[in-house]
Amino acid sequence: MHYFLSDYKLISKVTEHNRIMKLCYQPICKWWYKFLVLILCQHQLSCLPQIPSSVAANKRNVLLIVGDDAGFESQVYGNQVLKTPALNYLANRSVIFDNAYTSVSSCSPSRSAILSGLPQHQNGMYGLHNTVHNFNSFEGLKSLPFLLHESGIRTGIIGKKHVGPEDVYPFDYEITEEQVSINQAGRNITFIKERISDFFNGTAVDQQFFLYIAFHDPHRCGSTNPEFGEFCEKFGNGQPGMGHIPDWTPTHYTPDEVIVPYFIPDTPAARLDIAAQYTTIGRMDQGIGLVLEKLKEVGHLDDTLIIFTSDNGIPFPNGRTNLYASGMSEPFLLSSPEGSSQWGQRNSELVSLLDIVPTVLDWYGLHYPSYKLQGNVVQLTGQSLLPLVSGHERYKSLRFEPLSDDSLNRDAIFASHDLHEITMFYPMRSVHTQDYHLIHNLNFKMPFSIDQDFFLSPTFQDMLNRTREGLPLLWFKTLNQYYYRDEWELYDLGSDPHEVHNMVNNATYSSILSALKKQLKSWQNITADPWICAPGAVLEFQGKYKGNPQCLSMENGLTDDLTVHKTLEISFDKRQQYAVEVIISTFHHPSISFFMGVELLRLLICLAFLLLFTNLHKRWKQKSFHKEYTI
């Protein structure tokens, strides 16, 4: 049986169990005292449910595989042209999520969110980490690799890191663009295979691990290494000057046969791009095959939770750097050794990449710590997905939704983008339900920005040329529409899955719009979003506004209905109130309130005994060994 309370600072029984176990076997006291504690512990253990799984708590491992701009191009997600046998194999051991979304469609911000569980505006990685962009997460952030290392789990990363600073994202084993070239670390699947061997060779037999394989495939490389092709599809293919990756058998596709997604113009240029991308996805797929083989070889296939996803959408128009579904949807395979009954099933629940940290912590039975970042209490807004792959229904109220309207599907996920390259300031916030998608464009009067990599792509160059020459774009938008967006965009996903009809001024949707805005603002509040008052107001939270933060209008003509009242109370303290509400509502939940009551009673009795014995022991120790311990 699983416990679903690891978030929101509720005590997870699995975690409590682990702590007691540690208490039992650690030399915290003299041998004669151990005996008493052991008796208590045995009693305590009987208070707690045994871990109900086939994998012991101290044997659990994680393999996180992340593609780079990978998108849905795979057989698993319905592409019958592109062959991805390794992903097929993994999907057959996984629950396949059809509604998974990143929290931001940009590399470093997304990877920081994946590894911290906090959206980019909360973790500080507002844009790209590398070169002149120079963004970093906040010092003091407790990331997943940091927490796992603290818990004695060996951590490793092979491939593209793209986050920093070093002390916030430390790995015990690290082969990334910081040590070797990004193409070696992220595309040379033979090199990657060998580094995985190194990692396992350095891992003690009884040591738990977290291994993060961050492929650089299928990222474009036309703007940096055009000699290897637009998607580095020639890199290591054995042709003259291309090098040779022994473990890779390239597959080739013709432009005619590729499947053009709805958000890409169906042009010869785009088809050529997609065909090259397929070849590169094929390399990643074969790489994933090698990773899984290696995992099997070292005997960890059946005690390792495997996650496959991508940092953001594919690098095509309306894709990467956008908060549209075409830029945000991610492949998401979650393979739990304990959930074999669910393997191969599809799941349509809304899933966020912010759920990865809670899921991994839940798998290891670890707590997310209580601490502050930039003066604000840090609280994960993702949740563990383990119930979904173990045949359990997710405990819905754990998804953050304090202000959601009953007319909405109660489940929602959120996204937040600020910059990509340092010059590309285009902050957006978004809330996504099963039925609706609301986007807030904060810098909406300026044109949407284009990154250096995508700009040079044959697909986009062709679009620019067609625009200049007045030729049909063969696209579902014009370039001008793409550049200049409304401040608010609301899409009815049921009737408009491609998000082209903005319903924000349609009176029919006014109550939905209002509810979604409240929900979004509430998430911005809980995640301490510096942009919570933008673009019409200034956030004040210091001095006389300490403990009572306010959005105060700048009178710049951009004040919307949420910020027009200068006294709008957007209190960061409300999260505390909500946390308490969640705890209370949890106890009121019919299915667990009785069980919780009984368990709590037993726990209290156990603790009372422990306290009593500790006290007696202390007194006796003071009496008998006083001199011995005096220094």
Next chain:
Amino acid sequence: MHYFLSDYKLISKVTEHNRIMKLCYQPICKWWYKFLVLILCQHQLSCLPQIPSSVAANKRNVLLIVGDDAGFESQVYGNQVLKTPALNYLANRSVIFDNAYTSVSSCSPSRSAILSGLPQHQNGMYGLHNTVHNFNSFEGLKSLPFLLHESGIRTGIIGKKHVGPEDVYPFDYEITEEQVSINQAGRNITFIKERISDFFNGTAVDQQFFLYIAFHDPHRCGSTNPEFGEFCEKFGNGQPGMGHIPDWTPTHYTPDEVIVPYFIPDTPAARLDIAAQYTTIGRMDQGIGLVLEKLKEVGHLDDTLIIFTSDNGIPFPNGRTNLYASGMSEPFLLSSPEGSSQWGQRNSELVSLLDIVPTVLDWYGLHYPSYKLQGNVVQLTGQSLLPLVSGHERYKSLRFEPLSDDSLNRDAIFASHDLHEITMFYPMRSVHTQDYHLIHNLNFKMPFSIDQDFFLSPTFQDMLNRTREGLPLLWFKTLNQYYYRDEWELYDLGSDPHEVHNMVNNATYSSILSALKKQLKSWQNITADPWICAPGAVLEFQGKYKGNPQCLSMENGLTDDLTVHKTLEISFDKRQQYAVEVIISTFHHPSISFFMGVELLRLLICLAFLLLFTNLHKRWKQKSFHKEYTI
């Protein structure tokens, strides 16, 4: 006699002299060899001019004093109400610059530029360093404290640091907001005085020093510590709860008597603000008095170059965070012990705070190193101001102006702002000559942003209230004009010193506009500005554009006359070509070409001798001591 060539990688004789001196006295070789070198060195020294100053090269020190949002409010700059006796005293030992400008009107960016000599877009500090803003300069940047430490000069900072990372801005002695509260480090002048004693107690008698006193006065504190008053004017004044600064005798001013600058509304609210600011400036002034007394006490008043300036303009509308003259003009006193004949004189040459690094290096006789940052050759665009305070005319062509038009005054300074708070994205670039000021607003379609500190000021709150209530602002603009700016702003400073009449569409100024745009773009190019192509185009410099960077149009409707041609060549390599041109033109300069030729000839002869002896020595060493040195 001074040498003006320390920038642009030309060999400064002073520096060359120092190097030879080091060669003479360092144990680079065996004793018997020293003898030969010494003979050579003596000869070499006779080749070089002796340092022509009253202060020996190895005795030179620097005291850099920076106010926080200090502006012109002082007697030195014509304010006859506000009494600033210490600044008066310093001014009487200084050249007083009337045309000094910061390179950016924002705290961390400006301080990073002061300490690195590179504009914020080149050093990476695109906005504030503290809390959620989280900006940092690039790793690998060689800042002034870094270079001085490397040269054995003891460095100290007392007050507001506000830049990072630590390893880029290291100080041997450091008491800043990172160690104690910012008010203690930056406003408690008794505390500051004592820390200066600590610094000097830790400095060896014969050790050179660079001491940076960074007052937090007269910064506002109404938004963070309103209990101390709007400008912390009550902090330490001895009133109940205010604490007591023993060395401070507060001076008070009435709102009636203050002088309201042209860019501030003449309202009761603003006058109250200004009166409070005067009191705080008074504390800084008394602090400066203590610093100078301490300097005299330790016997360094006559061997220390003293600079007083401020990071940016005063925190009032049109002031701080703006690139208008009201936000950019800085007080600038430069006191050289060698220039007593110039003391008390006023100088109207254009001076940039980017000139501080070259000036300090020149004073110490040090080179700026040759290195790359983010793949680009780093080149200072400021220049030493020492000639101006020693009665020499500045060698004009050393000011960067490769593309300037003959119709313009040849001297120009540049400015560059990107963000202040992380949410305040409003990049601007500016070129300023004696006659004209051109500003490029890159995010011009969005309103200009307001910071949390200034927003809460009584002056601005009053402006907001007046706007809401339809009352006259008593200002030279409307709020709407202030928020919404043209993409380009051109002001004719002769007829319009308050910069209110934008001449950008006036045909009379078209050739001036064009020349200034070229000059600005050229500076952006030399300083490797990531925004060089914004907002209409994308900068491409990798892959097939390596060595041939291009601005390529996004076709977003914002392409201006400089970027409309997709093949515009904005080559980062041009700087090399320019450097060569400067060297050649320097040799052609009539006043020094003959002297240089003779000196070079003598230098070459010296070097030939040195080479010959070294070679002979090496051969002899190989012959005689071969076994001894074989390992």
